[in-house]
Amino acid sequence: MTNSIAELEGADVLLVTGSNTTETHPQIGRNIITAVDHGAKLIVIDPRKTDIAKEAHIHLALRPGTDIALINAMMRIILDENLADDLFISMRTENFIALRDYLHRLDLDELATITGINRTTIHEAACLYARSSKSVICYCLGVTQHTCGTDNVQAVANLAMLTGNVEKKHSGVDPLRGQNNVQGACDMAALPAVLSGYQNLADIDVRNRFLAVWGREVPKAPGLSLTEMTHAGINGTIKAMFIMGENPVLSDPHLNRVENTLKHLPFLAVSDIFLTETAKLAHVVFPAASFAEKSGTVTNSERRVQLCHQAIPPIRNCKPDSEIIMQLGRRLNCPGMDFDTEAEIMEEISLLTPIYGGMHYDRLAKNWGLQWPCWNRDHPGTKFLHKYYFARGKGCFTITEHQEPYENPEKKYPFTLVTGRGSYHHYHTATMTRKSRRLLREYPEALLEINKEDSDKLNLRDGETVELASRRGTVHIKTKITDRVQPGTVFSSFHFFEVPINLLTLDAMDPKSKCPELKICSVNLRKVKHD
């Protein structure tokens, strides 16, 4: 997030796109609802009528996969209505003329048809967003999990820059991070092509600094991404894997391929707190300590690095992952694998990572954590980003064009399946939430959301089990008739291993971010005949 979470309450207009905020980020949802209570206007872009969409003043229920067309239309309207922030554009951005010329060539009626939303509604939303100087955009995986995910994000950035809604308190572009420490895992360079704090792997100065501290040279060639590793098949280049606290066999797209890859690996080691679907395929399984049994820091969506304190010793024979990694590292003769405390590890992180430069345990304990960039011991941390300058200097407008999803509905697979987290009560592959009796009671099984118009056509009752099939696989799932989804679209979560919905999803991915198109694939629904 470029903003802090608390700033959302002070915004005048909130544009939420591709995020089921109240269910997946309840506290951020709460901030948004409070802002609305204080008189802010809420625009929600989502094909589904989620709870947050019901609160919206304008709900843009677009056809899945048409975000770029919608945002281009909004930008064209903003230009036509003279609502662009000319001063911001000339001072802080470049390449505006190219974008302007491109937008002027577009036909608004055509864009409206692509999105399935009428022109007046788009017009209303565009003007509402552009007229306020405290407009904030929150987006989540509904924007990124497309074959055009990077362009979707670029379109969102264009919209914010066009109206100058970035550099200030209460206005910015806020990607909401899904997991408690997905931000931190990225910051720490659990990524194939950067070093910690997003430092350039190829930069000679950066490499020398790491060499001086680590005592060994970092390999030059960028590595493979997750999907490239888990979807390589039997003949892939990866022959051995170590997986810490992840469950790709349930969370990744096109599961048959993942399972096939992992099952045929000559060696697989997994470290986890439960025997997950992935751990079941491993040769070695390490019992890891849970979050309550270890200390350390995690970084939330607003870049806040916070301390977690150990509550109990590791249960039975479990060990914290840090201990497992260091013991393994020593066996592999890896230098620098002998830290006594987490605070010591953080000292090395802050030494090598400029944006974490001032993150020391004593400071983190005194404040409610600190938000990066925090350059040194005296730096107070950063509440919102991009004041005065962007990371690259000037913000660059990049033209984005609508492209159709990888799969479109057709005769054999007439429905569009959207997947995501489906419930307030469950989390991701539900390895943790399903262990809670009460959470399971609230939402005990997988459900397929389907519109009444479609269920009537197929003669389905509420709660009836149907066969759901894509080109890649088939599952059986109970229906839930609801107006949350549009006719022609169905929705299901990936929480339940009994209904591994990712057997159906696509592993076609965005060429730049390698993010798979989990949000759209074409499926068919069939009544299951009971004997």
Add this chain to the structure above:
Amino acid sequence: MPDIMTICNYCGCGCGVYLRVEQNRVVGSYPSKNHPISRGNLCSKGWHLHEFIHSAERLTEPLLRKDGELRPVSWDEALDYTASALTETKEKFGTNAIGVLASAKCTNEENYLLQKLTRIGLGTNNIDHCARL
């Protein structure tokens, strides 16, 4: 024992949560009143945060596959086996034949150590995690 302040283990909001501990068991979770995110409030997942910690399904012993089945072994055996399997892979197929997945559920320190081990211990940049899922 006083209640222990930690950060919720679920989504990216990062709520401040207190864990109530009785006789080395976490028996409850409740929100921090002054924490800037939670401000005295949690979602249903947060209120039930402690419930999976002592689940009977927790893994408690290292497991090693012998004759096709995962069997409990000592830490030393599991770690030695892993180290030699990784070394063997490196020698036979090269460093880039090893892939590592880190975790958005683990701490910064753990992710840092794992990428360090991958880069200079195993000699490859093949490290990623589920940021895109």
